[in-house]
Amino acid sequence: MDYLSTIKQPILSELSDFDDLFTKSLSHQNGLLGQALEHVRQSSGKRMRPMFILLMAKNYGKVNEVTQHAAVGLELLHTASLVHDDVVDESRERRGQSSVNAVYNNKVAVLVGDYILSTALLHVNYTRNQEIVNTLAELGRTLSNGEILQLSNIQNKEISEAVYYQVIKQKTAAFFEACACLGAMSVGADRADIELARKFGQNIGVIFQIRDDIFDYYDKEEIGKxxxxxxxxxxxxxxxxxxxxSTADEAMLAVARKVKAGTVTTDEIGRLVAFTKAHGGIEYAEERMWKLHAESLDFLESEVDDDSVKKGLRAYLDFVIERQK
Structure with a gap:
């Protein structure tokens, strides 16, 4: 199934308007900054988050200028966070292409990320909607807290599923949660609807991150890492x-501690990956995803009336869990 075409179908004109505004926001006449922003723009993804905002807005009303500025603001915030994450993680690749810090250096990458973040704030301000401003500001705080929590968890000897969920709910899931809320807020949805949208977005975000994590156990260059x-x-x-x-295997727990300590070897990583796959780790993670998928279907049945929007959101949900990269 061509999920992306089905997702886009209800919002084709709105997505085109978004693309124009987003491209304009990442343009600059300054030589170095302009080149770096062009590199960022060329490596941008599928527009998953803006599409989600537009679909959620259309579920509760009519996409408008407030929706578009909120969508651009969030996508710019997401883009800035990726540029900064690559510096923090010392990553040389992003979506199969060289990261900004790899093409230039860490100083340039940090400044480019800061510029993109500042531009995000401008677009959020253009909404003239305090609830949206607060949501994006709180998202920025949550993302930073999630990143710090993840870094501090590396030093934590405990191997905890609860902490894992705590981290992803303050990182990836927080973005999707905000998308759902922003879409609803931008068209004047009431508090009860916004809260239902928030939970739907969080579920999609957790599914998205678990799927991303599963990819890391397979050798696929097209994934981009x-x-x-x-x-x-x-x-x-x-x-x-x-x-x-589930196994309390002492030898593998010792390898896990080396992972957290940053002293693990490539061979040991290979052994832990194989151990995980042999002891039901992938199957367990997929069970967690499908449970959240079922909860999300309940939202679509009870809270989405327009058939085209329902098909778009169902395709979105299915794509997030079924995607291959």
Missing amino acids: PTGNDMAEGKLTLPAIHALN
């Missing part, structure tokens, strides 16, 4: 956490 990259960065994700906690 090497196998075991999370472990190389000191991160233990849901599949490994479950395999380790």
Whole structure:
């Protein structure tokens, strides 16, 4: 199934308007800054978050200028966070292309990220909607807190599923949660609807991150990062956490501690990946995803009336869980 075409169908004209505004926001006449922004723009993704905002807005009303500025503001905030994340994680690739810090250097990457973040704030201000301003501001705080929590968790000897969820709900899931809320807020949805939208967005965000984490256990260059990259960065994700906690294998727990300490070898990462796959880690993570998928279907049935929007959101939900990269 061509999920992306189905997702876009109800919002084709609105998405075109978004693309124009987003492209304009990442343009600059300054030589170095302009080049770096062009590099960022060329490596931008599928517009998953803006599409989600537009679909959620259309579910509760009519997409308008407030919706568009909120969508651009959030996508710019997301883009800035990726540029900064690559500096923090010392990543050389982003979506299969060289990261900004790899093409230029860390100083340029930080400043480019700051510029994009400032531009995000401008677009949020253009909404003239205090609730939207507060939501984006709180998202920025939540993302920073999630990043710090993840870094501090590397030093934590405990291998905890609860902490794993705490981290992703303050990182990836927070973005999708904000998308759902912003779409609803931009067209004047009431508090009860916004809260239902928030939970729907959070579920999609958790599914998205678990799927991303599963990718890291397979050797697929098209994903844009090497196998075991999370472990190389000191991160233990849901599949490994479950395999380790369900078996209490001392040898593998010792490897996990080396992952957290940053002293693990490539060979040891390979062994832990194989151990995770052999002891049900992938299956467990997929079960968690499908449970959230079922909860999300309930939202679509009870809260989405327009058939085209329902098809778009269903395709969105299915794409997030079924995607191959």
